[in-house]
Amino acid sequence: MLNLDQYTCLGEALRDALDRWPNETCLIEADRDREKTRLTYSDFKEVALPLARALEDAGFNSGDRAAIIMTNQSKWLISAYAVFYRGGVLVPLDYKLTAAEHLQLLAHSKAKFLIVEYYLWRAITQSPEFKNNKLTKVLVTEAPLGADLAGAYRWEDFRRKGDPAFVSRGRADVACIVYSSGTGGRPKGCVLTHDNYLEQCKALTAWYPFWPGVRYLSILPTNHAIDFMVGFIGPFVCGACVVHLRTLRPEFVRDAFVRYKITYVALVPMILKNLERGLRAKFDELSAGKRFLLYRMIALNKSLTRAHPKVGLSRKLLSGVHQGFGGELLAMFTGGAFVEPSTLQFFYDLGIPVANGYGLTEAGTSLTLNDLKPFRADTVGKPLPGVELRILNPDSDGIGEVAVHGKTVMSHYLDDPELTAQTIVDGWLVTGDLGRFDGNGHLQLFGRKKNMIVTEGGKNIYPEDIENAFDGLPVKECCIFAANYLWPAKSLGREMLVLLLRLEQNQEFTEALKQEIIARNRRLPDFKRIGGYLMCGKDFPRTASMKIKRIELADDVRKVLGRAAVVEL
Amino acid sequence: MTASNQTLEQILNLAAAHFKVPREKLTADDDFFKTLGIDSLQALDLLTRLEHHFHIELPDYELQGVSDFRTLAERIQVRL
Numbered sequence: 001m002l003n004l005d006q007y008t009c010l011g012e013a014l015r016d017a018l019d020r021w022p023n024e025t026c027l028i029e030a031d032r033d034r035e036k037t038r039l040t041y042s043d044f045k046e047v048a049l050p051l052a053r054a055l056e057d058a059g060f061n062s063g064d065r066a067a068i069i070m071t072n073q074s075k076w077l078i079s080a081y082a083v084f085y086r087g088g089v090l091v092p093l094d095y096k097l098t099a100a101e102h103l104q105l106l107a108h109s110k111a112k113f114l115i116v117e118y119y120l121w122r123a124i125t126q127s128p129e130f131k132n133n134k135l136t137k138v139l140v141t142e143a144p145l146g147a148d149l150a151g152a153y154r155w156e157d158f159r160r161k162g163d164p165a166f167v168s169r170g171r172a173d174v175a176c177i178v179y180s181s182g183t184g185g186r187p188k189g190c191v192l193t194h195d196n197y198l199e200q201c202k203a204l205t206a207w208y209p210f211w212p213g214v215r216y217l218s219i220l221p222t223n224h225a226i227d228f229m230v231g232f233i234g235p236f237v238c239g240a241c242v243v244h245l246r247t248l249r250p251e252f253v254r255d256a257f258v259r260y261k262i263t264y265v266a267l268v269p270m271i272l273k274n275l276e277r278g279l280r281a282k283f284d285e286l287s288a289g290k291r292f293l294l295y296r297m298i299a300l301n302k303s304l305t306r307a308h309p310k311v312g313l314s315r316k317l318l319s320g321v322h323q324g325f326g327g328e329l330l331a332m333f334t335g336g337a338f339v340e341p342s343t344l345q346f347f348y349d350l351g352i353p354v355a356n357g358y359g360l361t362e363a364g365t366s367l368t369l370n371d372l373k374p375f376r377a378d379t380v381g382k383p384l385p386g387v388e389l390r391i392l393n394p395d396s397d398g399i400g401e402v403a404v405h406g407k408t409v410m411s412h413y414l415d416d417p418e419l420t421a422q423t424i425v426d427g428w429l430v431t432g433d434l435g436r437f438d439g440n441g442h443l444q445l446f447g448r449k450k451n452m453i454v455t456e457g458g459k460n461i462y463p464e465d466i467e468n469a470f471d472g473l474p475v476k477e478c479c480i481f482a483a484n485y486l487w488p489a490k491s492l493g494r495e496m497l498v499l500l501l502r503l504e505q506n507q508e509f510t511e512a513l514k515q516e517i518i519a520r521n522r523r524l525p526d527f528k529r530i531g532g533y534l535m536c537g538k539d540f541p542r543t544a545s546m547k548i549k550r551i552e553l554a555d556d557v558r559k560v561l562g563r564a565a566v567v568e569l
Numbered sequence: 570m571t572a573s574n575q576t577l578e579q580i581l582n583l584a585a586a587h588f589k590v591p592r593e594k595l596t597a598d599d600d601f602f603k604t605l606g607i608d609s610l611q612a613l614d615l616l617t618r619l620e621h622h623f624h625i626e627l628p629d630y631e632l633q634g635v636s637d638f639r640t641l642a643e644r645i646q647v648r649l
Contacts, residue, residue, distance in 0.1 A: 071630070096633065119630055247629050249613050274610045457609065518600075526602050526609060526636055569603075 001209065001238040004202045009169035009194040011084035013237050018045040021239035024212045028260060029074045029244040032252050037074045041239070044078065051155075052082040053164035055113070058137055062087035062167045065177065066113035067106055068223070069093045069120050072244045075141045075155060076222045077232055079115045087167025088113075090176045092223035095120060096525065099127035108187045109177050109414065112136045115155065118143040125150040171195035177414055178225060180361035181452070181462045189414030190361045199407035200364035201233050203384040207371055208264070208331065208355065210238035215328075217243050217256055217265040224458065226266050229365040230333060250274055254324070261326040266333040268458035269343070272354065276343050279321070279350075294318075302349045307374050314351020321350050331355050335366060336458040338445075338495070341377035348375050356380055358443060361460075362429055363387075364408030368443045379442035380435075389443065390428070391436055398436040399446050403428040434488075451485040451550065453495040455527045463497055466528050469520050470499060474513065477502045477540050479548050480530060486554055487563045496531030498566050500557065502540060509535070518569060532566040576649065577642035580619060584638070587618050597639040623649060 002020065007013040018026075022042035029037035039047065060066065066083045068090065070076045083090050091109045093102060095117070102124055106114065114135050116124070121140045124130060138152035169175070175194045179187060208230075210216070218231035235242050243260045245252060253271070256262065267275075283291060301317045304310060311330060315322045322329070332347065335357035347354045357369035358380035367389060370381035383389050387406040394400035409429045412420040423429060432450030435443050452462045463480035470478055483489075483496045499517065503509060521529050536557060541549040577597055585592040588605045595604060602612065609632075616632055619641075625648045635641050 098634075119628075247613075248610060249617055249629070250610055251614075251617060270608055270610060274608075522600050522636060525634060 001205060001211070004198045004237065007198060008171050009084070009087075009173065010175055010197055010233065011081075011087065011166065012168060013198065014081055014084060014233075015166065017041065017236045017239065021212055024239050025241045026236065026239075027074045027077065027242055027244070028215075029246065030252075030256060030259075031246045032249070033255055033259070036246075039074065044081070048078045048081045048085070049164055050159040050161065051078065052085040053160040053162055054158045055082055055086050055088075056164045057160050058113075060086050060088060060113060060137075062169070063089060063174070064113065065089045065091050065109055065111040066115060067091035067093055067109060067111035069095050069102055069114070069116045070141065070222075071095050071117060071246060072218050072220075072222050072227070072231075073141075073246055074244060075115075076244075077242070079139075079155075080232070083113075084175070085164060085166055087169050089174045092176065092178060092228065094179070094221060094223050096221070098525075099123040100129055103127055103129045103133055105179055105187060105189075106133060106135065109179075109189060110134070114138045115141070116152075117141050118147065121149070121152060169194055171198070172411075174411070176228075178223070178228075178361050181460050181465055186416070186419065186464065187414075188416075188419070190410045191412050191414050192364065192410050196364050196408050196410060197229070197233060199386060200229060200366070201237060203386050203408070204229060204366060204369070205234055205238060206385050207369060208333075210235045210240035210264075212239035214238070214240035214263040215243055215260050216240060217245065217253075217260065217262040219245050219248060219253060219271070220266050220268065220458070224336075225359065225361050225365045226333070226336065226458075230264065230266050250278060254278070257326040257329065258324070259326075261328045263328055263330050264333065265329070268456065269334060269337050269339045270456040270458075272332070272334055272339065272343055272347075273456070276346050279324075279346075294320075298349050301351050305348075305351065305375075309348075309351065309353045309372055309375065311351065318351055322352075325352065331372075333357065333369075335359060335369075335380065337454040337456055338491075344375075344377040348377065358433075358445060360431060360433075362410050362423065363404050363406075363431075364410075367404050367408075370442075376442055379438065379444050381443065382441050383443070389437075392430065394436065399434055400436070401449050402431045402433045402435045402443070402445075404431060405429070447484055447489055447491055448482070449485075451482050451554070453482045453484070453497060455495070457527050459527050461497065461528055466497070466524055466530075469524050470517070473501075473516065473520070475501050475507070476504045477548075479540065479550070479553070481550075481554060481557075483531070483563060483566065486558055497529070499530045499533040500536050500553075501533055502536045502538070521569060530569065532568040534561060534565045534567065572649075573642060573646045576623075576646050577638060579622065580638055580642050580645070583618055583622055584615055587615055595638065597642075598637050600636050601638060601641075602636055619645060625649065 018041045026041045026044050027039040066088050091111045118140050139155040139158050140152045141155040171194050176192045177189045181188050216235050220227040245256045297317045301314050332354045344354045353372050355370045357366045359366035367387050368381040368383050390403050391400040392403050405428045434447045435445045467480050478501045483498050541552045581595045631644050
């Protein structure tokens with residue numbers, strides 16, 4: 001691994017990595033079972049530098065912002081490297097957002113350049129808000145021949161000969177602007193520095209090192225903090241290989257483990273549960289005798305690995321299961337959303353440790369991680385090296401708000417000093433999550449203080465971001481809350497959003513109104529939908545400027561209504 | 570019955586069989602996440618079944634934002 005202390009920016013570290021391991025494979029891209037791209041570090045450099053030179057010739061300079069909207073693929077990383085090479089600031093956007101949301105965040109981030117996949121660009125150009133965009137140059141990948149690119153350039157042709165000038169940046173300079181939310185409300189653009197990323201990388205690889213020959217399967221979106229770190233920066237500065245799979249179809253995910261002999265993978269809880277479901281179904285299909293033998297082996301493995309994982313032994317005892325994962329899997333990472341302890345235990349008992357962690361975009365990638373010494377299914381692990389955590393105002397059970405201090409904490413929210421001041425207090429970032437430390441220094445999470453949910457797919461959903469979907473609903477007023485915010489549950493499970501309705505005087509809740517709510521809800525992406533609604537018996541408290549006083553309203557609701565009042569949709 | 574209605578009918582039959590739901594409980598405008606009680610990965614599983622049945626290939630992004638059988642049928646119909 002490179003000694004990251006000697007670098008001032010990601011561009012420098014990545015540049016050295018390309019020279020250090022020229023013949024190692026750094027990228028494999030597969031679409032289903034078809035391999036599309038395979039690059040060594042030397043190949044990667046050959047592809048990326050002409051792009052960096054073209055960016056330079058197009059006037060892309062130090063500190064300029066370039067957004068990327070792409071699914072996981074090699075061009076994502078090649079483009080990101082070219083941006084860093086030129087000293088630029090990367091704005092990775094979630095490809096699952098709508099075109100209007102993309103345009104909103106592009107405007108907020110003041111990105112000059114955009115690198116985008118064709119199908120996403122087509123949607124963006126058809127959006128009514130497109131005419132107001134301030135982009136100066138757009139590069140579109142994989143556009144069909146003869147496609148109308150609306151003034152954009154074809155990524156594959158955007159190349160210039162000649163060595164590009166490398167632009168170095170300082171540790172405190174901005175590396176990325178990453179949006180943790182805010183598409184419908186107040187955009188939260190987390191400004192992360194080169195120091196944030198280099199320190200995060202150092203901390204993570206201290207516990208889970210990469211090396212040449214390691215293969216990381218990238219299926220989380222690369223714009224997500226976890227995949228950006230463990231599916232790009234981490235493997236590259238260690239000479240490892242990233243395998244991009246351009247589908248989430250469970251059968252191809254399973255196939256990729258075997259085909260590419262994957263070492264590490266990061267997963268959201270939904271995918272982990274899907275894998276568990278698939279394995280359990282396979283176990284059930286075994287004959288009674290084979291199933292009996294399998295469960296005996298699992299029990300034996302469990303007792304022999306109680307203190308710490310013994311991968312070699314587990315691979316021998318449960319060779320069929322391990323072969324199904326390619327036979328070289330060391331660990332799977334998960335975090336970002338609640339994971340059932342039983343799912344974590346299921347995999348651990350099979351000899352496949354799942355390192356459960358906790359992090360938030362505002363603090364880099366991960367604040368805590370399970371170090372497997374021993375494995376714990378009931379916690380999100382211990383603080384990573386260099387991360388300081390404390391519990392603010394703990395109650396009698398030791399539970400309070402988690403606050404973090406350290407080099408991975410973001411600089412600020414873009415163009416929002418007020419929100420920054422509320423979030424980073426005396427150098428400590430208050431997370432809005434409730435937790436406590438146990439006697440072994442493991443963090444346990446018990447719910448949220450903030451009004452938001454994290455889906456099983458790892459998406460942060462803030463009520464304010466989806467309220468506009470219910471604008472104009474024929475009621476007196478309405479707003480959305482996270483159910484666990486209204487009724488603190490001391491758990492991260494059962495997260496859902498609820499619509500609070502205040503009807504007009506003498507108005508009845510009709511079937512037509514219910515159908516209207518259902519129809520509007522369905523226009524939202526499935527992961528953003530509300531789970532139910534409830535009625536409020538009095539007008540919402542509002543400020544002088546007519547904004548809803550949410551904290552007061554939440555207090556009012558919980559005084560008179562319980563969770564049972566929610567009518568599920 | 571039009572070609573698109575036939576496609577829709579076949580999708581409803583396949584979804585009912587795949588997720589073991591009585592066919593009569595499914596209608597064209599149902600939110601299939603809700604009606605079938607599935608997550609987005611299970612929806613991708615259904616998509617694979619449909620690909621095999623109709624002998625087509627649908628990129629994952631074709632399912633982005635689609636949550637009812639009728640729209641799904643339209644996406645498939647244009648590729649037949």
